[in-house]
Amino acid sequence: MTTLTKLALGMMGALRPKPAAGDSATAIVLPPPAMQGGLPLMEALAARHSSREFARDPLSMQMLSNLLWAAYGINRAGGGRTAPSALNAQEIDVFVALPAGAYRYDAAANRLDLVAASDLRSVTGYQDFVDEAPLDLVYVADHTRMGLVPVAQRESFASAAAGAIAQNVYLFAAGNGLATVIRAWIDRAAIADALGLTHDQQVLLSQTVGYPGPAG
Numbered sequence: 001m002t003t004l005t006k007l008a009l010g011m012m013g014a015l016r017p018k019p020a021a022g023d024s025a026t027a028i029v030l031p032p033p034a035m036q037g038g039l040p041l042m043e044a045l046a047a048r049h050s051s052r053e054f055a056r057d058p059l060s061m062q063m064l065s066n067l068l069w070a071a072y073g074i075n076r077a078g079g080g081r082t083a084p085s086a087l088n089a090q091e092i093d094v095f096v097a098l099p100a101g102a103y104r105y106d107a108a109a110n111r112l113d114l115v116a117a118s119d120l121r122s123v124t125g126y127q128d129f130v131d132e133a134p135l136d137l138v139y140v141a142d143h144t145r146m147g148l149v150p151v152a153q154r155e156s157f158a159s160a161a162a163g164a165i166a167q168n169v170y171l172f173a174a175g176n177g178l179a180t181v182i183r184a185w186i187d188r189a190a191i192a193d194a195l196g197l198t199h200d201q202q203v204l205l206s207q208t209v210g211y212p213g214p215a216g
């Protein structure tokens with residue numbers, strides 16, 4: 001779908017998911033993440049960049065597990081995560097839009113739980129590449145977990161936390177031969193609708209991940 005079509009559909013409130021491709025499993029148990037490999041940190045930083053051309057090839061389950069663990073997995077006893085959050089509220093949920101459905105990442109169970117049995121990649125942003133790249137991540141703040149954060153600061157704190165997750169994804173991508181771009185040019189209402197979010201859940205950002213396309 002072109003950006004112009006998406007903008008028009010978005011204005012009409014008609015940006016909708018496509019039917020799921022393949023079996024929408026209710027849960028996908030991920031293989032244990034491999035916590036080694038990839039480029040050393042300084043080399044990954046040197047390689048980090050945004051890409052807007054993606055191949056359609058899917059990521060293996062192992063690569064997906066590694067990616068999500070790098071993004072926001074549990075990295076120590078007690079449930080600490082790979083990205084910080086104000087007062088350790090851990091208010092961000094990472095949703096994964098795949099051709100077979102949209103899933104919420106459960107870091108503790110290392111599992112993806114189905115939230116929508118449709119292909120809502122195209123709903124995750126106005127840019128055309130989001131439709132065909134193998135996956136789009138969506139970062140959602142759950143305001144019910146931020147009871148200790150003053151109301152006026154909840155959105156900015158959650159956005160900072162989502163930014164840290166996004167940079168984890170950038171560095172993982174740079175270090176593991178993947179392409180990615182963080183995106184704020186998105187239709188938040190359409191995404192919230194497609195994911196079935198409540199009024200306490202706020203869509204912040206989306207991020208496309210895949211293998212580099214022709215111009216990588």
Ligand SMILES: Cc1cc2nc3c(=O)[nH]c(=O)nc-3n(C[C@H](O)[C@H](O)[C@H](O)COP(=O)(O)O)c2cc1C
Nearest residue numbers: 048049050051052125127181182183184185186205
């Ligand atoms: C908060 C934020 C929102 C962004 N939104 C978009 C977006 O909607 N679409 C897009 O293609 N790039 C988006 N970007 C990526 C920037 O365009 C990109 O980081 C910038 O051009 C610098 O390029 P680099 O990441 O390769 O260094 C966004 C970046 C940030 C930090």
